[in-house]
Amino acid sequence: AAPVKTLRYILPAAEASFDPALGRDYYTGHITEAIFETLYTYDYLARPVQLAPQTAAALPEVSADGKTYLIRLKKGTYFTPDPAFGGKPRELTVADYVYSWKRLFDPRLASPNAWLLEGKVVGLDALAAQAQKSGRFDYDAPVAGLEILDPYTLRIHLTHTDFNLGMILAYEPLSAVAREVVQKYGDSKGEVAGHPVGTGVYKLGEWIRGSRIVLEENTGHRPQVWDFQPSAEGDERIVQQMKGKKIPQIGRIEISVQVEDQSRWLSFISGGADVFWLEGALAPKALADGKLKPELAQRGVQLSRIVDPELSYYYWNMQDPVVGGFSKEKVALRRAIAMAHDVDEEIKLVLNGEAQRLHFPIPSGVAGHDPNYQPLLRYDPVLANQLLDRYGYKKGADGWRTQPDGKPLVITYTSRNEANGVLMAELWRKTYNRLGIRMDNQRMIFSDIQKAEMLCKVQSRTYQWLADYPDGDNFMQLFYGGNIGQNNNGCYQDAQYDAWFEASHRMPPGPQRDALYRKMARQLEVQAAVMPAFSRYRNMLAQPTVLGYKKHPILHQEWKYIDIKD
Amino acid sequence: MVHGAWRRLREDRVAMVSLAVVVAFLLMVVLSASGLIVADWEEEVGVNYAPPSFVGGTAAVSAPAAQQQQALPENPFDPIADDIRALRAGSVEMYGVVDPLADDLAQLRAAGEGAAAGAVARRATLPFGGDKWGHDIIKKTIKGGETSIVVGLVAAVLAVGLGTLFGAMSGYCGGVVDDFFNWFYSIFTAIPSVLMILAVAAVLQQKGVLTIVLILGLTGWTGPYRLIRAEYIKHKAREYVLAADAIGASHWRKMFGHIFPNVSHVALVQMSILVVGFIKAEVILSFLGFGVPVGVVSWGSMLNEAQNELILGRWWQLTAAAIAMALLVTAFSLFTDALRDALDPKVKA
Amino acid sequence: MLAYIVRRLWQMLPTMLGVVVLVFVLFNWVGGDPAYILAGKMANADSIANIRRQLGVDQPFYVQLWIFIRQIATFDFGLSWATSEPVSNIIATRLGPSLTVLIPLTVLETLIGIALALVIAFVRGSLTDRAVMIACTVGMSVSILVYIIVFQYGLAYKLGLFPVQGWDGLRYAVLPILIGLAVSIAPTLRLFRSFVLDEVGQDYVRTARAKGVSERRVMWVHVLRNAAIPILTYVMSNLPALLIGAFLLERFFGIPGIGREVILAVERSDFPVIKAITVYVAAATMVFNLLTDLLYQAVDPRVKLS
Amino acid sequence: MTLLDVRNLRIDFRVDRKSTAPAVKGVSFSVPRNATVALVGESGSGKSVSALAVMGLLDQAALIGEGSCIEFDGRDLLALDGKQRRAMCGKDMAMIFQEPMSSLNPVFTVGAQIAEVLRQHMKMGSAQARCRTLELLEEVGIPEPAVRINAYPSELSGGQQQRVMIAMAIACEPKLLIADEPTTALDVTIQKQIMELIARLQKRHAMSVLFITHDLGLVAEIADQVVVMRHGEVREAGEAKQVLTEPADAYTRALLHCRPKLDERPHRLPVIADFLGPTAVVPAQAGTHTPRSATLSMDSGVRRNDGGDGGDGGDGGTPLLEVRNLSKVFSQRQGWFGKREFHAVKDVSFTLARGRTLGVVGESGSGKTTVGLTLLRLHQASGGSVLFDGRDLLSMSAREFQAYKRRIQIVFQNPYASLNPRFTVGDILLEPMRIHRIGAGDRERKAIALNLLDKVGLPATAYQRYPHEFSGGQRQRIAIARCLTMQPEILVCDESVSALDVSVQAQVLNLLQDLQDELGLSYIFISHDLSVVKYMADQVMVMQHGAVVELADADTLYRNPQQAYTRALLAAIPQSG
Ligand code: HEM
Numbered sequence A: 001a002a003p004v005k006t007l008r009y010i011l012p013a014a015e016a017s018f019d020p021a022l023g024r025d026y027y028t029g030h031i032t033e034a035i036f037e038t039l040y041t042y043d044y045l046a047r048p049v050q051l052a053p054q055t056a057a058a059l060p061e062v063s064a065d066g067k068t069y070l071i072r073l074k075k076g077t078y079f080t081p082d083p084a085f086g087g088k089p090r091e092l093t094v095a096d097y098v099y100s101w102k103r104l105f106d107p108r109l110a111s112p113n114a115w116l117l118e119g120k121v122v123g124l125d126a127l128a129a130q131a132q133k134s135g136r137f138d139y140d141a142p143v144a145g146l147e148i149l150d151p152y153t154l155r156i157h158l159t160h161t162d163f164n165l166g167m168i169l170a171y172e173p174l175s176a177v178a179r180e181v182v183q184k185y186g187d188s189k190g191e192v193a194g195h196p197v198g199t200g201v202y203k204l205g206e207w208i209r210g211s212r213i214v215l216e217e218n219t220g221h222r223p224q225v226w227d228f229q230p231s232a233e234g235d236e237r238i239v240q241q242m243k244g245k246k247i248p249q250i251g252r253i254e255i256s257v258q259v260e261d262q263s264r265w266l267s268f269i270s271g272g273a274d275v276f277w278l279e280g281a282l283a284p285k286a287l288a289d290g291k292l293k294p295e296l297a298q299r300g301v302q303l304s305r306i307v308d309p310e311l312s313y314y315y316w317n318m319q320d321p322v323v324g325g326f327s328k329e330k331v332a333l334r335r336a337i338a339m340a341h342d343v344d345e346e347i348k349l350v351l352n353g354e355a356q357r358l359h360f361p362i363p364s365g366v367a368g369h370d371p372n373y374q375p376l377l378r379y380d381p382v383l384a385n386q387l388l389d390r391y392g393y394k395k396g397a398d399g400w401r402t403q404p405d406g407k408p409l410v411i412t413y414t415s416r417n418e419a420n421g422v423l424m425a426e427l428w429r430k431t432y433n434r435l436g437i438r439m440d441n442q443r444m445i446f447s448d449i450q451k452a453e454m455l456c457k458v459q460s461r462t463y464q465w466l467a468d469y470p471d472g473d474n475f476m477q478l479f480y481g482g483n484i485g486q487n488n489n490g491c492y493q494d495a496q497y498d499a500w501f502e503a504s505h506r507m508p509p510g511p512q513r514d515a516l517y518r519k520m521a522r523q524l525e526v527q528a529a530v531m532p533a534f535s536r537y538r539n540m541l542a543q544p545t546v547l548g549y550k551k552h553p554i555l556h557q558e559w560k561y562i563d564i565k566d
Numbered sequence B: 001m002v003h004g005a006w007r008r009l010r011e012d013r014v015a016m017v018s019l020a021v022v023v024a025f026l027l028m029v030v031l032s033a034s035g036l037i038v039a040d041w042e043e044e045v046g047v048n049y050a051p052p053s054f055v056g057g058t059a060a061v062s063a064p065a066a067q068q069q070q071a072l073p074e075n076p077f078d079p080i081a082d083d084i085r086a087l088r089a090g091s092v093e094m095y096g097v098v099d100p101l102a103d104d105l106a107q108l109r110a111a112g113e114g115a116a117a118g119a120v121a122r123r124a125t126l127p128f129g130g131d132k133w134g135h136d137i138i139k140k141t142i143k144g145g146e147t148s149i150v151v152g153l154v155a156a157v158l159a160v161g162l163g164t165l166f167g168a169m170s171g172y173c174g175g176v177v178d179d180f181f182n183w184f185y186s187i188f189t190a191i192p193s194v195l196m197i198l199a200v201a202a203v204l205q206q207k208g209v210l211t212i213v214l215i216l217g218l219t220g221w222t223g224p225y226r227l228i229r230a231e232y233i234k235h236k237a238r239e240y241v242l243a244a245d246a247i248g249a250s251h252w253r254k255m256f257g258h259i260f261p262n263v264s265h266v267a268l269v270q271m272s273i274l275v276v277g278f279i280k281a282e283v284i285l286s287f288l289g290f291g292v293p294v295g296v297v298s299w300g301s302m303l304n305e306a307q308n309e310l311i312l313g314r315w316w317q318l319t320a321a322a323i324a325m326a327l328l329v330t331a332f333s334l335f336t337d338a339l340r341d342a343l344d345p346k347v348k349a
Numbered sequence C: 001m002l003a004y005i006v007r008r009l010w011q012m013l014p015t016m017l018g019v020v021v022l023v024f025v026l027f028n029w030v031g032g033d034p035a036y037i038l039a040g041k042m043a044n045a046d047s048i049a050n051i052r053r054q055l056g057v058d059q060p061f062y063v064q065l066w067i068f069i070r071q072i073a074t075f076d077f078g079l080s081w082a083t084s085e086p087v088s089n090i091i092a093t094r095l096g097p098s099l100t101v102l103i104p105l106t107v108l109e110t111l112i113g114i115a116l117a118l119v120i121a122f123v124r125g126s127l128t129d130r131a132v133m134i135a136c137t138v139g140m141s142v143s144i145l146v147y148i149i150v151f152q153y154g155l156a157y158k159l160g161l162f163p164v165q166g167w168d169g170l171r172y173a174v175l176p177i178l179i180g181l182a183v184s185i186a187p188t189l190r191l192f193r194s195f196v197l198d199e200v201g202q203d204y205v206r207t208a209r210a211k212g213v214s215e216r217r218v219m220w221v222h223v224l225r226n227a228a229i230p231i232l233t234y235v236m237s238n239l240p241a242l243l244i245g246a247f248l249l250e251r252f253f254g255i256p257g258i259g260r261e262v263i264l265a266v267e268r269s270d271f272p273v274i275k276a277i278t279v280y281v282a283a284a285t286m287v288f289n290l291l292t293d294l295l296y297q298a299v300d301p302r303v304k305l306s
Numbered sequence D: 001m002t003l004l005d006v007r008n009l010r011i012d013f014r015v016d017r018k019s020t021a022p023a024v025k026g027v028s029f030s031v032p033r034n035a036t037v038a039l040v041g042e043s044g045s046g047k048s049v050s051a052l053a054v055m056g057l058l059d060q061a062a063l064i065g066e067g068s069c070i071e072f073d074g075r076d077l078l079a080l081d082g083k084q085r086r087a088m089c090g091k092d093m094a095m096i097f098q099e100p101m102s103s104l105n106p107v108f109t110v111g112a113q114i115a116e117v118l119r120q121h122m123k124m125g126s127a128q129a130r131c132r133t134l135e136l137l138e139e140v141g142i143p144e145p146a147v148r149i150n151a152y153p154s155e156l157s158g159g160q161q162q163r164v165m166i167a168m169a170i171a172c173e174p175k176l177l178i179a180d181e182p183t184t185a186l187d188v189t190i191q192k193q194i195m196e197l198i199a200r201l202q203k204r205h206a207m208s209v210l211f212i213t214h215d216l217g218l219v220a221e222i223a224d225q226v227v228v229m230r231h232g233e234v235r236e237a238g239e240a241k242q243v244l245t246e247p248a249d250a251y252t253r254a255l256l257h258c259r260p261k262l263d264e265r266p267h268r269l270p271v272i273a274d275f276l277g278p279t280a281v282v283p284a285q286a287g288t289h290t291p292r293s294a295t296l297s298m299d300s301g302v303r304r305n306d307g308g309d310g311g312d313g314g315d316g317g318t319p320l321l322e323v324r325n326l327s328k329v330f331s332q333r334q335g336w337f338g339k340r341e342f343h344a345v346k347d348v349s350f351t352l353a354r355g356r357t358l359g360v361v362g363e364s365g366s367g368k369t370t371v372g373l374t375l376l377r378l379h380q381a382s383g384g385s386v387l388f389d390g391r392d393l394l395s396m397s398a399r400e401f402q403a404y405k406r407r408i409q410i411v412f413q414n415p416y417a418s419l420n421p422r423f424t425v426g427d428i429l430l431e432p433m434r435i436h437r438i439g440a441g442d443r444e445r446k447a448i449a450l451n452l453l454d455k456v457g458l459p460a461t462a463y464q465r466y467p468h469e470f471s472g473g474q475r476q477r478i479a480i481a482r483c484l485t486m487q488p489e490i491l492v493c494d495e496s497v498s499a500l501d502v503s504v505q506a507q508v509l510n511l512l513q514d515l516q517d518e519l520g521l522s523y524i525f526i527s528h529d530l531s532v533v534k535y536m537a538d539q540v541m542v543m544q545h546g547a548v549v550e551l552a553d554a555d556t557l558y559r560n561p562q563q564a565y566t567r568a569l570l571a572a573i574p575q576s577g
C-alpha cells in the first residue's frame, strides 16, 4: 500500500476532555471535531459560510413557523469498531444523537454546553429539572420534543421560533457518542474523557497527554469524495488540486502541544509542522502589512488569512457606582473614555496589526453584519476631555480628575495575568492618562475573572466573543438583560434594547432583522455601555507541500479536506 | 572586628571593583527613585521597536515611522474612512435612536475645533533601541533596575528579618518553641518553592510591587532561618551567654544584645545572597504572570516582554536587561563572596 | 535500623499534616473557583451551583478537609477538574519525562561538579581558581529564561544541533539537559568547591600527607569521601524541588513533565492535581531526607541512627 | 651519629600580598640516633612549624628561608622533590599530631588507615597489611585489636585514638618519630600511659624521637636532650638533666619556676617577667617573691592565708554557703517521647566559709563545672539545696534570685569564650552594672570599671578594645573584673588557669590570691590540675562520675589520700624537679 500521508500540527495549549459533551475549549475542539460527527457541518469553500449536511442526508426541513425540524440521517454510517460494541459493526442512528443531547443535561456531567439546547426543545427542560432534583438523569424517559420517527428520522419540536437550530446542530458538543461506550468507559461522572469513539474520519491513535496526540484514519468511514464549488478567488486552484479525491487524503495527523511562542515558531520554520496557526505575538515574524514576508513567500509557504467571526469589545459595568448607570454624566464619562481610546493603536501595537477595526457588534462574515454602519464613538481625546470638563469631572491640582461629587475617580481595568493582558492594560492606562483619570490594573487568573464578571464585579474589561454559530443572534444576546449572570458581562440592562432583541430573536435572518440590529447597535453606542473594537485576523501558514488548504472561519481544522504532496 | 573586615575587604581588588559596581547601581536606584534621572522613561520618544542607533533604522522595522506622526491616526486601509470624515462634519444616521449627549457634543464641537494635541516627532532610532511603545531602552533599563533592586533588597530584608526572628526564637528558646518553628519550617521546605510562590501569589492577588516583595519575603525565610537557628544553638551554649545570664541579663538582652551581634554576619551574607536570588526570582515571577503592575517596569518584565521579541529579531531589550542584570548580580555575588571571607572570624589577617 | 525508619516515618506525620492543612487552606480559601471555568461561556447560577455540587466544593470546609485526608490515605486523588483524567494517572505519566531529564541532569551535574571542584580546590588561590570562580559567578547571574531562549534559538534552530522541541525519547532531552547543566553547574561548582575546601583544611589531610600518600589519593580518597557528606545532602535535598523547578525547561521544550503540569494546574485552578502533586512532592522530600540520613550512615560512620 | 640535623631554619608566613611575618628565625638543633629530644617552649614559639618543616607539611603560606638546611640521614630534605619526600614520609620519619580525633580520617576504619601506610611504603598486600595492622594495634596496647581494627575513629576513646595515631606512625618502623604535643588533649591518667608507651616503643624499635611539648614536667621523665625555644629562636639546648637542673637561660629558669609545685606553697608565684624583665633577678634572691614555705615540708601545714579571719580550715568560720545533696540530671530527648537520663552530679554536699577557698578536682567530665553552674542556677538543679546566708537559692523565684546574682559570681572555664567577642571591654564591664543599677550613671560606672581594670592590672586603654585583642591571661583578668563589678561574695573559678600557659597561669593565680586577701572573697576553685589546686585551696573536694569521692583539708588530702581514685590522680602528676 502507499505510505500513509502524515500532517503535523501544533496546538498552543494542552488538550482537555475528549468527551464532546464537555468540550469547552477551542484547542480540544480540533480533535473532537475530527473524531466525532455532528448532523451538519459547513461547506468547506462557501463564503459566507453555508450549512451542509454531514451525517444527515440533507439540510433540515424547517416548518414555516420555525418550530419544527425534520431531520433525516444518511444510512451506513458506523462507529469505529470498539470492544464496547461486542465485535459487531455499530451503525449510527438518530437515537444516538438524542442520547448525546440528553447527556448535556445530566447533572453529574455538568456539561458547559447545555445552553445550546436549553429552553428550546419541548419537554427536555422538564426532564432536566427532574434530573437536577433526583441527581440522576433518566435517559430512557421519552422527550416529546425529540420525536424518533424511525432509526434514520428525527423530528424536533421547539418551544419557540428559532431559525438557527441547524447551525447549533453543527456545533461539535452536539455530535453523536454511543451509549455503550459511555457505559463501558465512562468515569464516575459518566464522562468519556480519554476514550473517544466516534463516527468521524479520524480515530485516536497514540496519545501522550499534554504533549502529543496522533489521529489515524478511520478506514471504515463512509466513502466521501472531495467536491466543493469555488466561491472566491483562489478557490479554483484548490478545486483543481483536490477535486475528485477521496476524503481524507491524509491518513495520520500528528499533533504536538507547544505552549511557548518561540518554541512553536522555531518548530514550524524548521519544518516541524505542516499547517501552522500563526497567533498574535508571532504574526510579525511571518507577515508584514498583512502579507507574507518575501523570504517565506519565496520558500513557497502559503498563507490563509481570514477575519475571525469574532467580536472584541470593551465594556463598562453598568451596575457599577462609578462607571455604571444611565444618568447623563455617567453616559458622558463612558463616552469620553471610549472617545479617548485609540483602537488603531491597540490593533497596531497590542495585536501587531492582526485585527480589523469593527464598529458594529456583529463581525463580518456573520449574518446580520453591516459593513456600512456609521460609528458614533470615534477617537477624539480633545473632545473627550471637554466632555468631562462639561460634566463636572474636574481636574485637581495633581492633574487627576475627580467625580462630579468631589470623590476621587479611579477606574479599574481587569485583564488576565499573561503577556497580552499586560499589554492591553498598558494601552488602557495611556487612554485614561489622556483623560486625567487614574487607572488601576487588576490582573487575575481566568477563573477569577469569570467569577467576578458573572457577579457583575468587574468594572471594565476587554472581552472577546467568538461565534458559536455564524449568526448575529449569537452576538446580540451578549447585551441582553436576561443574560446578566451568564455572559452579559457588562451587566447591561435596557428595556428598549431587550425588547428589540426579543423581537429579533424570533425573526429569520433578513433585512428586517438587520434594521433592528442597527438600532440596537446605535443604542449600545449612545449609552456607551460597550464599545465594539475589532475582529482578529486568523492567519494560517501552510508549508509548500500542503494542497487544497483554506482556513474555514467556523471549523476548527480542515484536515480531511486537504492533501500533502508526496 | 568590623574594622578588620573592612581592611581585608579593601585588599581584595575584585571585591572593590564589585563594590564599585554595586554602589553605582545603588546610586542609579536612588537617582531614579528620586526622579532626578529617567523620570521621563515613559515618554514614547522613538518609533515602536526603534532599533539601536549603532545598528541603524533599516528594514528590520517594517512599520513606517511617518505614519506615527499623524495627530489622529487614521487607518489608510479603513474601508469606512470616508464615513468617519463625514462624521467629523457632524451628521450621522441615528437609526431613530436618541443621543442624550447630542446637544452637548454639538456645542463643544462648535466651540473649539482642532485643538488637537500636537504630537511629538518620534525618532527612527534610539541609542540602544526602543521597545514596543517606543520607550528608550536605556531609560527603561535604569527604571527597571530601580524596581528590581528595590524588590530584591526589601524582600531580602523581609526574608532575613523573618528568618532571623524565627531562627533566634527557635534556636534560643529550644523546646516547644523550637519544635513549633521546626515543624513550620519542615512544612515550608517540603512544599517546593515554585508551588509555594504560586500559592502565596494566589493569596495576595495582584496589588503591585508590594505583593512581589511579600511573595518573595514570605517564601524566602527558610534559608536564613536554618542558618540562624543553628548559630543560635551554637552560641547559646557558648559561655559568654551563660556569663550574661550569670550577671542577670534578660532573655531578650541575651538574644539580641549578646548573641545577635555574633551571628549578624550570617544574616548579612544571607541577605546579600537573597538579594541576588530575588532579583533573579522576579524574572520567573514575571514569567508566571505575577510580575509588576502596569506602569511599572522591572528587569523581569523586560525579559519577559523580550522573550517574543528575540524571534522577531529585536534583540536589544533582551540584551539590555540581561546585561544590566548579569552585571549587577555578578558584582553582588563576587562582593558577597569577599564579604563572607572578610567577615569569617576564622580567617585572621 | 528498622525501628529507626519506622520512627522517622512516624515523625513525618505532623509535618505531613501541616502540609495538608496549608495546601488545603491555600487552595480552598484563596484559589480561584473552578466552577466558573467549568461552566463554560454561557454559564448561569444554576449550572455553577450544579458544578460546585459535583465537585464537592459546596461542602463545609471540615468535610472537604476530611475528604482530602482520606484521599491522601488511599492515594486516590480522584479526577482532574480540568481534564477529568485520574490524578494518579497524570502523575504517573508525567513523572517519566520529568525524570528522563532530571536524572541525567543531576548525575552529570554532580559528577562534573565533583571533578571540577576537586581540581579547582587543588589549585586553590591560583589565578585559574579565581578565573573559574568569577566565570561561574557570571554564569550564575544570567537568568535561566535567557539561557533557554538563547540556547533554543541558537543551538537548536540556528545551528540545528538539536530538535527545537518535542518529546519522543532521550534525543529530545539532550538540549534541555545541556541547558539545565549550563544553569546549574556554576552554583554547584561553587558550592562543591567550598565543601572540598572545608575538608582540605582538616587535620586528617595533613596526617594523610604525613603518611606519604600521593596528592591525588589525598584528594580523591581522603578528601572526597568526607566532602561527599555535604554533597550528598545538597543533591538529595535538591531533587524533589527540581521536579517542579524544571517547569521552564518543560514548557519551552514541550516536555510533558510534572513541573509544567503544576503550572498548568494552577492556571486552570485544577486543585486535585495541585494538591496531589504538592502532597506527593512533600512526601518525596521527607522520604528523601530520610534516605539521605540513611545514606549518611553508609558514608559517615560518626552518624549513629538511633 | 646525628639522624636529623636542622641548621639555621628560617620560616616566614605570608601575611598578605606584600608582607610576611617570621615564625622561625634561624633555628638549629639536631636529633641523635636512638635518642629522645624534647622541644619545649611557650605557645607560638615555632615548635610545630619547625616540626612540620622537617616533615615537609607546611602549608602554602609558609616560606622556608634561604640558607636553611634540614639534613636527615645525610640527605638534604629541602633539596628533594615532592615525590622523593613523600616516599620518606611515613617510612623513614613519621609524625604524631596534637589532636588525635581530628587527625584521623573520620570516614575510614582505623585498620584501613594504618594499612594504607603499609601498602604505600612496604608494598604489602591487603591480607598481609591486615596482619601487620593487628600486630601494631596489639603493640600499642589497644584491647581486642581484632575488633577494633574495623572500628571508626569516632568509636574509640581519645586515648585509643592517639594510640592508633602512634601505631600508624611506627608502622614502617621509622628512624625518626616526631610527636607534637601528643597528650595535651588527653586526661592526666591517659597522658601518663601514652608517654610510657612512646618511651617503650622508642627503646624497642631504636627510634629517635623528637618530642614537642610546653610541659617541662613531662620532659624530665622522658627526654635525653632538651631544646628550649621562644619567639622562633632557640634559647637553650643541652642534656636534659643539665637544662632542667641548672638552666643557663633566664627564660628556661622562668619556665621551671612558674609552675606551682606540690611540695612548696609560696605566697606569690614567680612570673616570667620576674626573670626576663629589666630587673630580672635570680628567684632565690628576689626578696618579695621568696617562697615563704620553700623550706617547709608538707607536714608543717603552714597555711598561706593564715592572715585571714583566723579560722582554721574547713571546719572554722561562718559557713557562707552550704550545699546539700545537690544533684543534676541531664535528660536528652530521644525522638518525640523517649528520654535518656544522665546523672552529671549526684548528691554533692559541702560548705564554704567566708574568705576561704574550696578546691574541686576530678578528671574531665566528672561534673565539676556542672556543680558550679548549678549553684548559680545556670543549670536547673534536679535536687538538693544551696543555702546562701541561710536562704535556699534554688527554691527562690527568678525575681528574688536576681538580687543574689550580684553576690555569687562565676569565672567561666574558658575566659575567651565567656566574653562576648562583639563587645568592647567597656561594654562588658558596664553591662552588669547597668543591669543591677550599680553606680548612678554611665560616667560613674565607667570610673568603677577603669578602677577595676587597674586593679586586675590592665591598662586603661583596654577599655575600648575587643577581647580578641588580648592575651589569654589578660582575658582571664577581664572576666574576673566583670565579676568584680558586682562585688560578689563568692566567686566560682572554673578551670580558670588550666587553659593558660604556665607563665600566664602564675599571674592569674597571684591576682586571685591578692583579691582574696584584699576583699575577703570566698572561692570555689575548680581544676583538674592538682598542683594548682594544692596551691590555692584550703579544702579539696575530689569528684568522680558526678559524686564526691573525698572531701578533706588540702594538706591532709595530699599527704594522705584515702581513696584509690585520689591516689591515682595524684600519681599521674608529672614529677618535675
Ligand atoms: C470555557 C472554556 C473556555 C475557556 C476557559 C477559554 C479561555 C479563553 C481565554 C482566557 C481567552 C482570552 C480572553 C481574554 O483575554 O480575556 C480566550 C480567548 C479566546 N477563546 Fe476561549 N475559552 C473557552 C472557550 C472557548 C471556545 C468554546 C472557543 C471557540 C469556539 C474559544 C475561542 C477563543 C478565541 C478565538 C479566543 C481569542 C484568541 C486570543 O486569545 O487571541 N474559547 N479563551
Ligand SMILES: Nc1ncnc2c1ncn2[C@@H]1O[C@H](COP(=O)(O)OP(=O)(O)OP(=O)(O)O)[C@@H](O)[C@H]1O
Pocket: D013, D014, D023, D041, D042, D043, D044, D045, D046, D047, D048, D049, D050, D059, D061, D214
Ligand atoms: N598557617 C600559618 N599561617 C600563619 N602563621 C602561622 C601559621 N602556622 C603557624 N603560624 C605562626 O607561627 C608561629 C609558630 O607557630 P607554632 O604552631 O609552631 O607554635 P607552637 O610552638 O607549636 O605553639 P603551641 O604550643 O601553641 O602549639 C606562631 O606565631 C603562629 O602564629
Ligand SMILES: Nc1ncnc2c1ncn2[C@@H]1O[C@H](COP(=O)(O)OP(=O)(O)OP(=O)(O)O)[C@@H](O)[C@H]1O
Pocket: D330, D342, D344, D362, D363, D364, D365, D366, D367, D368, D369, D370, D371, D413, D495, D528
Ligand atoms: N548541657 C548538658 N547536657 C548534657 N550533658 C551535659 C551537659 N553539660 C555537661 N554534661 C555532661 O555532664 C558531665 C559532667 O560535665 P562537666 O562539664 O561538669 O565536667 P567537668 O568535670 O567540668 O569536666 P572538664 O574537666 O572537662 O571541664 C559530662 O559527662 C558532660 O558530658
Ligand SMILES: [Mg+2]
Pocket: D047, D048, D049, D180, D181
Ligand atoms: Mg604546636
Ligand SMILES: [Mg+2]
Pocket: D368, D369, D370, D413, D494, D495
Ligand atoms: Mg569543666
